[in-house]
Amino acid sequence: MSSSPAHRQKPLQIGMIGAGTVGGGVYEIIMGRLRSQHQRLPSMMDTSSLAPSKKIVPHHPSMGPSFIISKICVRDRNKTRNFHIDKEATTIVTDIHSIIHDKDIDIVVDAMGDCDLSRFVVLESLQKGKSVVSANKFLIAYCMDEIRETVLKVQGLAQQQQREPREHHSHSNSSSSGVRNRTTLFGYEAAVCSGIPIIQSLQTSFSGDIIHEIMGICNGTTNYILCKMEQGADYEEALKEAQELGCSEADISADVQGYDVRAKIAILSKLAFGTTVHIDSIPCMGISEISSVDFEYAKLLGCTIKLIGTAERLSDFGEHDGDLSVYVAPKLIPTTHLLSNTRGVDNTIAIKSANLGVTSYSGPGAGRFPTANSIVADICRIASNTASLDPFPLARNIGIDNDYSSAFYIRITFHDELGIIRRVGELAEMNGVSICSVLQNPIKNRMSADFVVTTEECKYSQVEQMCQDIGRQEFAHNIPIFMPMLSEYGHL
Numbered sequence: 001m002s003s004s005p006a007h008r009q010k011p012l013q014i015g016m017i018g019a020g021t022v023g024g025g026v027y028e029i030i031m032g033r034l035r036s037q038h039q040r041l042p043s044m045m046d047t048s049s050l051a052p053s054k055k056i057v058p059h060h061p062s063m064g065p066s067f068i069i070s071k072i073c074v075r076d077r078n079k080t081r082n083f084h085i086d087k088e089a090t091t092i093v094t095d096i097h098s099i100i101h102d103k104d105i106d107i108v109v110d111a112m113g114d115c116d117l118s119r120f121v122v123l124e125s126l127q128k129g130k131s132v133v134s135a136n137k138f139l140i141a142y143c144m145d146e147i148r149e150t151v152l153k154v155q156g157l158a159q160q161q162q163r164e165p166r167e168h169h170s171h172s173n174s175s176s177s178g179v180r181n182r183t184t185l186f187g188y189e190a191a192v193c194s195g196i197p198i199i200q201s202l203q204t205s206f207s208g209d210i211i212h213e214i215m216g217i218c219n220g221t222t223n224y225i226l227c228k229m230e231q232g233a234d235y236e237e238a239l240k241e242a243q244e245l246g247c248s249e250a251d252i253s254a255d256v257q258g259y260d261v262r263a264k265i266a267i268l269s270k271l272a273f274g275t276t277v278h279i280d281s282i283p284c285m286g287i288s289e290i291s292s293v294d295f296e297y298a299k300l301l302g303c304t305i306k307l308i309g310t311a312e313r314l315s316d317f318g319e320h321d322g323d324l325s326v327y328v329a330p331k332l333i334p335t336t337h338l339l340s341n342t343r344g345v346d347n348t349i350a351i352k353s354a355n356l357g358v359t360s361y362s363g364p365g366a367g368r369f370p371t372a373n374s375i376v377a378d379i380c381r382i383a384s385n386t387a388s389l390d391p392f393p394l395a396r397n398i399g400i401d402n403d404y405s406s407a408f409y410i411r412i413t414f415h416d417e418l419g420i421i422r423r424v425g426e427l428a429e430m431n432g433v434s435i436c437s438v439l440q441n442p443i444k445n446r447m448s449a450d451f452v453v454t455t456e457e458c459k460y461s462q463v464e465q466m467c468q469d470i471g472r473q474e475f476a477h478n479i480p481i482f483m484p485m486l487s488e489y490g491h492l
Contacts, residue, residue: 012067012383015099017121018111019074021246022135022190024083025372026109030069030379031086067107067383071099100124107382109375110134119143126150126184129158131387133378135190135371141263141279144270147186148392154184155389186391187378192264193218193347195370196363197377202271203388210354211272212320213312218264220345220365221255222287222307226330227343230295230304235288245345257286258307258328265309269326272311272351274396283327283402283460289481290330294411297439297452301409303332304340305483314401320354323401327460332409332485339486406484407436408463410453412470413477416446420475424453427473431466433458448477454485 014030016023069090077092085092099105100121108125110132112118118136122143125132127150134140140147189199193216217223221242228238243252254260266279287307298305308331314322333340338360342348347365352358364370381387414420421438428435433455440451455463463482471479 012106013070013104014067014107014109014379015071015073015102015105016069016109016111017073017096017099018109018113019072019081019083019085020111020113021082021368022371022375023072023109023111024081025368026111026375027069027072027085027090028083029369029372029376030067031089034376067379069109071102071105073099096121100128100130105130107131107133107379109379110136110139111375112136115139115142122147122186123150126154126186129154129184131183131185131187131382133187133190133375133382135188135375137191137260137263137267140188140191141266144267144392145276148390151184151186151391158184183385183389185382185387185389187375187382187387188267188391189378190371190374192267193349193361193363194220194365194367195373196347196349196361196365197374198268198349198361199271200377200381200388201361202268203391203393206272206351206353207393209356210320211351212354213310213352214265214268214272214349215308215310215312215339216349217306217339217342217347218268218309218349218365219255219258219261219307220347220367221252222258222261223342223347223365224345225256226287226290226305226307229290229292232292234292235290256288258284259286261307261309261328265311265326265328268309268349269311269324270392271394273313273324273398274392274394275324275398275400277311277324277326277400277402281400281402283329283404285329285483287330293441293450294409294481294483296441297409297411298332300439301332301454301485302336303334303485305330306333306339306342307331308333308339308486310404312404313398314405323399325401325404327402327404330483332483334486337486403459403461404484405457405459407457407487408455408482409485410455410463410467410480410482411450412453412480413448413450414475415477416443416449417475421451423473423475424470427466427469428453428455431462431469433462433466460484 016026071091071093073093073096077094099108108130110118110121115136115138118139122132122134189197192198224242225238228241229235262279262282262284266277266282269277290305294305309328311326313320314325338350339348345366346362348360348362350358350360425435436454436456438451438453443449467480467482470476
């Protein structure tokens, strides 16, 4: 190929908003590791339009398109960062509009945590014809339809402009819409499971398949806490250790109450089934009420406990053509199940589909470079025009029924008296719940003891009401803790 100017390509310019842990990782990968890799290869990139200090990321065909982070927007430009910024190559700004309205910026990276500000940045940038990469799961879960509509609308306007006569097109370039003659794309690989390429897989690898169920461990903090509790630590001790490691959200309730997983399973459900499930309608139970005694009983049942996000098509006879059910809950998982071996902050997603059966995807679910790597992968796909044109390619109208069915584990804390198990059995019968087994460790303190009831498969609402009824009994200390159980022979 000729290396004449006509065949050279200018580097894509990136504007990044946010320079915290993840933003710093993105900068170090692009301006450090990739820069060093590119500089070892012959250059075919036209850098004539850049200042001498910015001629830093040479292009070679084997390396794909080149790019440079030319601007970073931060709240405080004088704050000390935990990564080195090349100020000759990258301008530090404090006004997000200086990135959104900069015509030289091709890709905007949203590395913020603020959902409202992220929404403004993402939608405004897309409307200006810029491609966007975001790691904000809450933004995407709440606004996925709005983002998709904006991306497709801007793509349609760009195609319309390309079809117009050249003289009319030259006038339209100066229109207030700001849409440029370039494909506008939206990437969000880092929003779910950090370093696992699950978004790209769902966008492209199941096109000829039909997904029946997707479930998994998608929060590294809670998985770390539950693993520590399985080893004997109490909840508060494990939580403190997770916070000290820096693997938790700034608002720890987003992790331990399951809100983080709820946002992620909403996104995965949309990709897998094509139907938008409003995030606030998803039943969500966290891990803050789980104690070491639950792991004792789980061990007796041959299980461990994991916080699981689940989305599945309901079926009576295995046909998988019923309503869609989406929920988040700690689950008792058989120790033989593939999810039971996910340790520490790692994540695992399992998918059951018509053609492939069960496939699984595992890897780091948190951390500076795993998350940054997924952002950079999206940038590379956008730069090479291999990203999905439609951020949510599958569109279906499936009914939603989040009153899911499962076998359940129920732990009842009580002060000892006659007739407790008989009364629990009566309340189960009143709510249409069939008891499978009763487990009880020897009572050491009659004023505060526990026993466990497991049920046959029933509805979530039935068990919830049964536990409310038990909680009103004089012997009960509180409303019982309950969790769905994953049968070794059941789902996935």
